Amino acid sequence: MVEFHSPAAWEIGHKGRKLTAMKVAVCVKQIPDPADPGALDEATKCLKRDTKLILDESDSYGVEMALQLVDAAGGGEVVLISMAPNSEVNGLRTALAMGADQAILVSDDALAGSDALGTAKVLAAAIQRAEPDLVLAATESSDGYTGTVPEQIAEIMGLPSVTFAKSIVAADGSVNVQRQTEAGYDDVTCPLPCLVSVTAGVVEPRYPSFKGIMAAKSKPVDEVTIADLGIDAGSVGWAGAGQEIVAVEEAPAREAGEIIEDDGEAYQRIVSFLDELKVI
Amino acid sequence: MSVGTIWVLAEAAEGGVASITNEMLAKARQLSDDVVAVFGGDGAAIAEQVGAHGAGSVLATGDLGGALPGPSIAGAMAAAIAGGAAPAAILIGTTYSGRDVAGRLSVKLDAPVITNIVDLADEGGLVGTEPIFGGASNVKTKFTSDKPGIFLIRPKSFEAEATGGGAAAVNALEVPDLGATGTAVVTNSFVEASEGPKLDEAAVVVSGGRGLGESDKYELIESLASKLGAAPGASRAIVDAGWVPYSYQVGQTGKVVKPDVYIAAGISGATQHLVGMKGSKTIIAINKDAEAPIFGVADLGIVGDVHKVLPQLLEALAARG
Numbered sequence: 001m002v003e004f005h006s007p008a009a010w011e012i013g014h015k016g017r018k019l020t021a022m023k024v025a026v027c028v029k030q031i032p033d034p035a036d037p038g039a040l041d042e043a044t045k046c047l048k049r050d051t052k053l054i055l056d057e058s059d060s061y062g063v064e065m066a067l068q069l070v071d072a073a074g075g076g077e078v079v080l081i082s083m084a085p086n087s088e089v090n091g092l093r094t095a096l097a098m099g100a101d102q103a104i105l106v107s108d109d110a111l112a113g114s115d116a117l118g119t120a121k122v123l124a125a126a127i128q129r130a131e132p133d134l135v136l137a138a139t140e141s142s143d144g145y146t147g148t149v150p151e152q153i154a155e156i157m158g159l160p161s162v163t164f165a166k167s168i169v170a171a172d173g174s175v176n177v178q179r180q181t182e183a184g185y186d187d188v189t190c191p192l193p194c195l196v197s198v199t200a201g202v203v204e205p206r207y208p209s210f211k212g213i214m215a216a217k218s219k220p221v222d223e224v225t226i227a228d229l230g231i232d233a234g235s236v237g238w239a240g241a242g243q244e245i246v247a248v249e250e251a252p253a254r255e256a257g258e259i260i261e262d263d264g265e266a267y268q269r270i271v272s273f274l275d276e277l278k279v280i
Numbered sequence: 281m282s283v284g285t286i287w288v289l290a291e292a293a294e295g296g297v298a299s300i301t302n303e304m305l306a307k308a309r310q311l312s313d314d315v316v317a318v319f320g321g322d323g324a325a326i327a328e329q330v331g332a333h334g335a336g337s338v339l340a341t342g343d344l345g346g347a348l349p350g351p352s353i354a355g356a357m358a359a360a361i362a363g364g365a366a367p368a369a370i371l372i373g374t375t376y377s378g379r380d381v382a383g384r385l386s387v388k389l390d391a392p393v394i395t396n397i398v399d400l401a402d403e404g405g406l407v408g409t410e411p412i413f414g415g416a417s418n419v420k421t422k423f424t425s426d427k428p429g430i431f432l433i434r435p436k437s438f439e440a441e442a443t444g445g446g447a448a449a450v451n452a453l454e455v456p457d458l459g460a461t462g463t464a465v466v467t468n469s470f471v472e473a474s475e476g477p478k479l480d481e482a483a484v485v486v487s488g489g490r491g492l493g494e495s496d497k498y499e500l501i502e503s504l505a506s507k508l509g510a511a512p513g514a515s516r517a518i519v520d521a522g523w524v525p526y527s528y529q530v531g532q533t534g535k536v537v538k539p540d541v542y543i544a545a546g547i548s549g550a551t552q553h554l555v556g557m558k559g560s561k562t563i564i565a566i567n568k569d570a571e572a573p574i575f576g577v578a579d580l581g582i583v584g585d586v587h588k589v590l591p592q593l594l595e596a597l598a599a600r601g
């Protein structure tokens with residue numbers, strides 16, 4: 001297992017540190033283009049990842065939020081954290097081009113087939129290296145969408161957290177977050193260091209400028225293996241998963257319906273249809 | 281028939297427990313004789329309702345006093361398990377708080393979470409069914425660890441069922457000291473005003489998408505919804521564009537709806553949208569593109585312009601009074 005600083009040590013490290021310089025770590029997943037139809041590898045039952053990976057759009061909101069928070073704090077640093085196969089940096093370069101300062105990439109063959117908990121263990125250890133004031137992630141990724149990784153990271157690191165943030169304001173060593181609820185939203189106050197997961201649409205992610213794209217090429221990407229992070233291969237990857245995929249089946253398709261071209265009268269068919277269904 | 285004790289995370293909603301809670305209780309009852317509701321609140325307040333839906337007892341923390349449910353409930357569950365409680369499975373709804381509880385608990389137990397589950401069966405071990413690629417395929421995952429199985433269940437996967445049971449016995453569940461992880465507090469709760477039936481409970485849902493062209497045209501959806509006693513819904517495209525609040529969103533990252541009738545106007549039918557509404561009994565789609573994937577699931581499809589069809593439909597309905 002990874003040795004983490006105890007929460008107490010975190011507090012001492014951050015005590016008295018005013019938010020004049022804020023260090024934000026942003027988890028960014030690099031995924032196959034969602035526009036390409038996905039496929040499972042027959043042998044491993046894992047999503048195929050043989051194409052170039054891109055920045056998950058869900059994470060572009062976290063990157064933008066981090067850049068805005070650092071701006072508002074009057075300075076600081078945005079560090080990207082990613083776990084991806086084959087030393088993939090394509091998605092990281094996009095986020096660096098948006099303005100992030102540097103990245104830590106964990107790439108290791110032993111991580112193939114990791115479940116969400118294994119992923120969280122690895123990301124937590126990588127985040128620990130950066131010693132951020134705040135950790136941001138998306139509420140769920142576009143490809144795996146278990147939506148459990150951020151909260152798992154927070155628990156592993158012994159941090160408080162707020163998920164489903166609609167807005168974040170940092171002040172006086174804490175963050176004030178509007179958290180989405182079933183009925184509306186809650187105002188939540190949470191002391192730093194902490195983790196916040198953001199929903200899509202919270203901010204408008206900026207497009208990388210030409211200057212940004214050029215600058216991104218020389219920004220530091222620190223690539224590490226799980227051995228560098230002190231993680232035992234048995235606790236992550238497929239070996240650590242504790243679950244077994246027993247079958248992949250085609251779901252029954254819906255029967256084809258009645259399709260008609262509107263000739264100006266199609267609305268009448270909707271009326272009679274609703275009538276048959278006794279909706280009206 | 282029994283797989284051992286099953287815990288079901290109960291969540292409060294307006295006027296009692298949330299529908300997802302009763303849905304999960306029904307499934308738990310099919311799999312086990314010993315179903316326990318776990319609640320981050322006052323157990324007495326829900327004892328009758330969960331008892332009537334199959335829970336024999338309630339483990340309740342009492343009022344959380346502004347603490348977030350994730351660390352508090354996960355902490356309390358883990359402490360009870362360390363103290364000897366041995367649930368075979370823990371069913372948690374895919375809700376805002378449910379995912380937090382599942383994530384925190386999985387770390388405390390060092391056990392995986394099996395997510396997005398729409399069916400659960402006992403096949404010499406619990407096997408969960410998870411739809412992928414917008415529901416085109418189902419993945420069945422067997423839980424192989426000797427730890428309690430943590431399952432995140434999608435709303436509307438099971439039919440709630442009253443069992444006629446009496447009030448469940450209430451037992452105290454203690455929240456241990458959470459250290460730093462328990463320091464986030466809710467200072468205020470805002471409820472967005474909404475009229476008419478709730479999106480995930482309505483018998484009829486009328487949803488609009490980017491094909492409406494502009495924000496003002498969403499009025500067409502609202503008028504039709506009010507005419508049909510339906511709840512208005514939306515695709516993510518127009519939620520992200522700020523036309524309607526997030527609470528209107530149907531789909532993978534929004535609400536799952538299973539109404540008797542779902543009307544989709546100007547929605548293409550992306551897999552992430554389909555996941556949220558494919559289970560509707562009857563689907564009516566209006567889209568000007570005959571190739572739009574939404575027609576693949578429609579019982580009645582109109583290839584036409586929403587700006588023509590919807591006003592005509594509203595007029596015809598108004599004429600009927």
Ligand SMILES: Cc1cc2nc3c(=O)[nH]c(=O)nc-3n(C[C@H](O)[C@H](O)[C@H](O)COP(=O)(O)OP(=O)(O)OC[C@H]3O[C@@H](n4cnc5c(N)ncnc54)[C@H](O)[C@@H]3O)c2cc1C
Nearest residue numbers: 027028083115116138140141144145146147148149394395
């Ligand atoms: C069909 C299928 C079903 C699966 N079912 C399960 C299951 O039931 N249980 C389970 O534990 N795993 C499951 N997995 C595996 C899971 O998707 C992966 O472990 C994945 O790496 C982690 O989860 P996620 O993308 O779902 O994360 P989420 O929790 O949805 O991600 C939330 C956020 O965390 C951050 N994040 C997540 N992964 C990374 C990363 N690699 N690098 C940087 N940031 C990241 C991002 O900000 C992301 O938006 C399944 C995978 C497949 C293909």
Ligand SMILES: Cc1cc2nc3c(=O)[nH]c(=O)nc-3n(C[C@H](O)[C@H](O)[C@H](O)COP(=O)(O)OP(=O)(O)OC[C@H]3O[C@@H](n4cnc5c(N)ncnc54)[C@H](O)[C@@H]3O)c2cc1C
Nearest residue numbers: 142489490491515516517531532533534546547548568586
């Ligand atoms: C991780 C992730 C999660 C997502 N979650 C969700 C989710 O929960 N819910 C969701 O809905 N989406 C979700 N999406 C987005 C989804 O992929 C689609 O982008 C979105 O559903 C498209 O919305 P739309 O159908 O309104 O827009 P479009 O895809 O742009 O479709 C508009 C349609 O309107 C038609 N049209 C145009 N003009 C007219 C007219 N005058 N009359 C009739 N028809 C017209 C067009 O032919 C087209 O088919 C998610 C995406 C990702 C990556």
